[in-house]
Amino acid sequence: MFPDVGPMELITLAILAVLLFGLDKLPEIIQNVAEFLRKVRAISDSAKEEIRSELGPEFCDFEFEDLHAKTFVRKHVLDGDTLGLDKIRSAMDPRAELAQVADAVREAADETAQDTAVPGHVSLAKDGQAGPPAHAAFDADAT
Known part of the structure:
Protein backbone atom coordinates (compact mmCIF):
# COMPACT_ATOMS: atom_id res chain seq x y z
CA MET A 1 0.00 0.00 0.00
CA PRO A 57 -21.56 -3.69 -21.60
CA GLU A 58 -18.78 -2.80 -24.04
CA PHE A 59 -16.69 -1.51 -21.10
CA CYS A 60 -17.31 -4.44 -18.74
CA ASP A 61 -13.58 -5.28 -18.63
CA PHE A 62 -12.59 -1.64 -18.03
CA GLU A 63 -10.00 -1.17 -15.29
CA PHE A 64 -9.32 2.22 -13.71
CA GLU A 65 -5.62 1.36 -13.43
CA ASP A 66 -5.51 1.46 -17.25
CA LEU A 67 -6.03 5.22 -17.10
CA HIS A 68 -2.47 5.64 -15.85
CA ALA A 69 -0.30 6.54 -18.85
CA LYS A 70 2.45 3.97 -18.24
CA THR A 71 -0.04 1.16 -17.71
CA PHE A 72 -1.97 2.16 -20.82
CA VAL A 73 1.13 2.13 -23.02
CA ARG A 74 2.37 -1.14 -21.53
CA LYS A 75 -0.98 -2.88 -22.00
CA HIS A 76 -2.01 -1.60 -25.41
CA VAL A 77 1.26 -1.03 -27.20
CA LEU A 78 3.99 -3.21 -25.77
CA ASP A 79 2.13 -6.34 -24.60
CA GLY A 80 -0.27 -6.51 -27.51
CA ASP A 81 2.58 -6.04 -29.99
CA THR A 82 0.28 -4.53 -32.59
CA LEU A 83 3.17 -2.53 -33.98
CA GLY A 84 5.35 -5.56 -34.75
CA LEU A 85 8.00 -4.71 -32.18
CA ASP A 86 8.91 -8.38 -31.67
CA LYS A 87 9.69 -8.74 -35.37
CA ILE A 88 11.87 -5.62 -35.27
CA ARG A 89 13.69 -6.83 -32.16
CA SER A 90 14.39 -10.22 -33.72
CA ALA A 91 15.61 -8.57 -36.94
CA MET A 92 18.01 -6.37 -34.98
CA ASP A 93 19.37 -9.28 -32.91
CA PRO A 94 22.63 -10.56 -34.49
CA ARG A 95 22.76 -13.77 -32.43
CA ALA A 96 21.01 -15.94 -35.04
CA GLU A 97 23.31 -14.82 -37.85
CA LEU A 98 26.40 -15.23 -35.67
CA ALA A 99 25.31 -18.76 -34.77
CA GLN A 100 24.93 -19.61 -38.47
CA VAL A 101 28.41 -18.23 -39.24
CA ALA A 102 29.92 -20.15 -36.31
CA ASP A 103 28.28 -23.38 -37.51
CA ALA A 104 29.59 -22.84 -41.03
CA VAL A 105 33.12 -22.26 -39.72
CA ARG A 106 32.93 -25.40 -37.58
CA GLU A 107 31.74 -27.46 -40.56
CA ALA A 108 34.56 -26.08 -42.74
CA ALA A 109 37.11 -26.88 -40.04
CA ASP A 110 35.78 -30.43 -39.73
CA GLU A 111 35.92 -30.89 -43.50
CA THR A 112 39.54 -29.68 -43.71
CA ALA A 113 40.48 -32.06 -40.91
CA GLN A 114 38.95 -34.91 -42.87
CA ASP A 115 40.39 -33.80 -46.23
CA THR A 116 44.06 -33.76 -45.16
CA ALA A 117 44.55 -37.20 -46.63
CA VAL A 118 43.30 -36.09 -50.06
CA PRO A 119 46.17 -35.76 -52.61
CA GLY A 120 46.77 -32.30 -53.97
CA HIS A 121 45.43 -30.71 -50.80
CA VAL A 122 47.83 -28.31 -49.10
CA SER A 123 48.25 -28.83 -45.39
CA LEU A 124 49.01 -25.82 -43.23
CA ALA A 125 50.57 -27.92 -40.49
CA LYS A 126 54.34 -27.78 -40.01
CA ASP A 127 56.30 -30.88 -40.91
CA GLY A 128 58.83 -31.86 -38.26
CA GLN A 129 61.15 -33.61 -40.78
CA ALA A 130 61.45 -30.75 -43.23
CA GLY A 131 64.88 -29.14 -43.49
CA PRO A 132 65.66 -25.46 -43.57
CA PRO A 133 63.67 -23.55 -46.14
CA ALA A 134 65.25 -23.50 -49.57
CA HIS A 135 66.17 -20.00 -50.70
CA ALA A 136 65.97 -18.99 -54.29
CA ALA A 137 69.34 -18.53 -55.96
CA PHE A 138 70.41 -14.92 -56.00
CA ASP A 139 71.15 -13.61 -59.47
CA ALA A 140 73.17 -10.36 -59.28
CA ASP A 141 72.78 -9.71 -63.03
CA ALA A 142 68.97 -9.70 -62.80
CA THR A 143 68.90 -6.49 -60.81
Whole structure:
Protein backbone atom coordinates (compact mmCIF):
# COMPACT_ATOMS: atom_id res chain seq x y z
CA MET A 1 0.00 0.00 0.00
CA PHE A 2 2.83 2.38 0.86
CA PRO A 3 5.94 1.19 -1.00
CA ASP A 4 8.14 3.99 0.32
CA VAL A 5 7.53 3.22 3.99
CA GLY A 6 10.29 1.07 5.41
CA PRO A 7 10.56 -0.83 8.70
CA MET A 8 12.24 2.07 10.52
CA GLU A 9 9.42 4.43 9.56
CA LEU A 10 6.82 1.93 10.80
CA ILE A 11 8.61 1.56 14.13
CA THR A 12 8.82 5.35 14.43
CA LEU A 13 5.08 5.69 13.72
CA ALA A 14 4.24 2.99 16.28
CA ILE A 15 6.32 4.70 18.97
CA LEU A 16 4.77 8.05 18.12
CA ALA A 17 1.25 6.58 18.30
CA VAL A 18 1.97 5.03 21.71
CA LEU A 19 3.31 8.36 22.99
CA LEU A 20 0.39 10.41 21.63
CA PHE A 21 -2.55 8.18 22.49
CA GLY A 22 -1.26 5.91 25.26
CA LEU A 23 -1.45 2.14 25.53
CA ASP A 24 -5.03 2.10 26.85
CA LYS A 25 -6.65 4.02 23.93
CA LEU A 26 -4.42 2.67 21.13
CA PRO A 27 -6.49 -0.50 20.34
CA GLU A 28 -9.67 1.55 20.12
CA ILE A 29 -8.04 4.07 17.77
CA ILE A 30 -6.65 1.25 15.56
CA GLN A 31 -10.15 -0.26 15.30
CA ASN A 32 -11.65 3.11 14.37
CA VAL A 33 -9.01 3.74 11.70
CA ALA A 34 -9.47 0.22 10.26
CA GLU A 35 -13.25 0.69 10.15
CA PHE A 36 -12.82 4.06 8.43
CA LEU A 37 -10.51 2.51 5.82
CA ARG A 38 -13.05 -0.29 5.18
CA LYS A 39 -15.81 2.28 4.63
CA VAL A 40 -13.65 4.33 2.25
CA ARG A 41 -12.74 1.18 0.31
CA ALA A 42 -16.42 0.15 0.10
CA ILE A 43 -17.43 3.60 -1.16
CA SER A 44 -14.63 3.48 -3.74
CA ASP A 45 -15.64 0.01 -4.95
CA SER A 46 -19.30 1.01 -5.23
CA ALA A 47 -18.34 4.12 -7.20
CA LYS A 48 -16.24 2.02 -9.58
CA GLU A 49 -19.08 -0.46 -10.10
CA GLU A 50 -21.53 2.37 -10.71
CA ILE A 51 -19.23 3.91 -13.33
CA ARG A 52 -18.80 0.52 -15.04
CA SER A 53 -22.55 -0.06 -15.12
CA GLU A 54 -23.14 3.42 -16.56
CA LEU A 55 -20.53 2.90 -19.30
CA GLY A 56 -22.39 -0.10 -20.67
CA PRO A 57 -21.56 -3.69 -21.60
CA GLU A 58 -18.78 -2.80 -24.04
CA PHE A 59 -16.69 -1.51 -21.10
CA CYS A 60 -17.31 -4.44 -18.74
CA ASP A 61 -13.58 -5.28 -18.63
CA PHE A 62 -12.59 -1.64 -18.03
CA GLU A 63 -10.00 -1.17 -15.29
CA PHE A 64 -9.32 2.22 -13.71
CA GLU A 65 -5.62 1.36 -13.43
CA ASP A 66 -5.51 1.46 -17.25
CA LEU A 67 -6.03 5.22 -17.10
CA HIS A 68 -2.47 5.64 -15.85
CA ALA A 69 -0.30 6.54 -18.85
CA LYS A 70 2.45 3.97 -18.24
CA THR A 71 -0.04 1.16 -17.71
CA PHE A 72 -1.97 2.16 -20.82
CA VAL A 73 1.13 2.13 -23.02
CA ARG A 74 2.37 -1.14 -21.53
CA LYS A 75 -0.98 -2.88 -22.00
CA HIS A 76 -2.01 -1.60 -25.41
CA VAL A 77 1.26 -1.03 -27.20
CA LEU A 78 3.99 -3.21 -25.77
CA ASP A 79 2.13 -6.34 -24.60
CA GLY A 80 -0.27 -6.51 -27.51
CA ASP A 81 2.58 -6.04 -29.99
CA THR A 82 0.28 -4.53 -32.59
CA LEU A 83 3.17 -2.53 -33.98
CA GLY A 84 5.35 -5.56 -34.75
CA LEU A 85 8.00 -4.71 -32.18
CA ASP A 86 8.91 -8.38 -31.67
CA LYS A 87 9.69 -8.74 -35.37
CA ILE A 88 11.87 -5.62 -35.27
CA ARG A 89 13.69 -6.83 -32.16
CA SER A 90 14.39 -10.22 -33.72
CA ALA A 91 15.61 -8.57 -36.94
CA MET A 92 18.01 -6.37 -34.98
CA ASP A 93 19.37 -9.28 -32.91
CA PRO A 94 22.63 -10.56 -34.49
CA ARG A 95 22.76 -13.77 -32.43
CA ALA A 96 21.01 -15.94 -35.04
CA GLU A 97 23.31 -14.82 -37.85
CA LEU A 98 26.40 -15.23 -35.67
CA ALA A 99 25.31 -18.76 -34.77
CA GLN A 100 24.93 -19.61 -38.47
CA VAL A 101 28.41 -18.23 -39.24
CA ALA A 102 29.92 -20.15 -36.31
CA ASP A 103 28.28 -23.38 -37.51
CA ALA A 104 29.59 -22.84 -41.03
CA VAL A 105 33.12 -22.26 -39.72
CA ARG A 106 32.93 -25.40 -37.58
CA GLU A 107 31.74 -27.46 -40.56
CA ALA A 108 34.56 -26.08 -42.74
CA ALA A 109 37.11 -26.88 -40.04
CA ASP A 110 35.78 -30.43 -39.73
CA GLU A 111 35.92 -30.89 -43.50
CA THR A 112 39.54 -29.68 -43.71
CA ALA A 113 40.48 -32.06 -40.91
CA GLN A 114 38.95 -34.91 -42.87
CA ASP A 115 40.39 -33.80 -46.23
CA THR A 116 44.06 -33.76 -45.16
CA ALA A 117 44.55 -37.20 -46.63
CA VAL A 118 43.30 -36.09 -50.06
CA PRO A 119 46.17 -35.76 -52.61
CA GLY A 120 46.77 -32.30 -53.97
CA HIS A 121 45.43 -30.71 -50.80
CA VAL A 122 47.83 -28.31 -49.10
CA SER A 123 48.25 -28.83 -45.39
CA LEU A 124 49.01 -25.82 -43.23
CA ALA A 125 50.57 -27.92 -40.49
CA LYS A 126 54.34 -27.78 -40.01
CA ASP A 127 56.30 -30.88 -40.91
CA GLY A 128 58.83 -31.86 -38.26
CA GLN A 129 61.15 -33.61 -40.78
CA ALA A 130 61.45 -30.75 -43.23
CA GLY A 131 64.88 -29.14 -43.49
CA PRO A 132 65.66 -25.46 -43.57
CA PRO A 133 63.67 -23.55 -46.14
CA ALA A 134 65.25 -23.50 -49.57
CA HIS A 135 66.17 -20.00 -50.70
CA ALA A 136 65.97 -18.99 -54.29
CA ALA A 137 69.34 -18.53 -55.96
CA PHE A 138 70.41 -14.92 -56.00
CA ASP A 139 71.15 -13.61 -59.47
CA ALA A 140 73.17 -10.36 -59.28
CA ASP A 141 72.78 -9.71 -63.03
CA ALA A 142 68.97 -9.70 -62.80
CA THR A 143 68.90 -6.49 -60.81
